[in-house]
Amino acid sequence: MTLQQTTKQGCIKAMMGCTSKISDRLKAVKKNVKNACARVGRDPDDVKIIIVTKTAATEATKEVIRVGCTDLGENRVQHLKQIAAEMDAFIAENKDNPKVPTKLVWHMIGHLQRNKVKQALQICDFIHSVDTLRLAEEIDQIAAKLGKRPDVLLQVNCSDEPQKYGVPVGAATHLAEQITTMKNMRLVGLMTMAPLTLNKEIVRACFIRARELFEEIKGEKLVGPEFSQLSMGMSQDYEIAIEEGATILRIGSAIFA
């Protein structure tokens, strides 16, 4: 074998290694999801996994799409635009490959500045990070102009960390009520992030608070049946989130790290 051939084989092996690692990690996450659901008597089909691509290389992102993932999340508009364009091109190139899905659903999961709303709405069907009336009003106006009606979630700060984004729990119901009057979006649920801590009880307390608020808003009949999603749980804490009622998980590093 020539040096060139050896190198080529090495590259292919390295690529395949990376490929199988990603699908193995995804399988492991799905198994953990299934087990967590079983512990609390939930149906795993009621828990959607959003693959967070913010730290993933382009090839790795293609790989999750190739294994059938269609819901992808980004926390920055700049990177969202770049990766969404790359993945559109990838899908177009592979339109004859039955394994590659024909459409992706992008979720904006990070803090959204009002001057970036238009760019986000051009790509995303879901915005998880609505946390002020001003942002909601901007989304309403821009969505009308673009002829879109995104699904939005109200981001709630359930951990009382002052530096964190999210509406305080005490103000959430009122803001939810205001958002439901806006015609160009659908309020479909709540999103929260647990504090960064290894203390599982602190994490669990945050998720319980989010779930209680979610039930409370549902119970007040401010919202319709579309208010059904609880977006919580990341790589470090998704099993606890499932036990406490999450319907959407946002997972990145457990798959790409």
Ligand SMILES: *Cc1c(COP(=O)(O)O)cnc(C)c1O
């Ligand atoms: C990065 C990010 C995630 C995923 O975090 P991992 O720990 O990599 O799973 C989820 N939600 C938000 C809002 C994020 O910014």
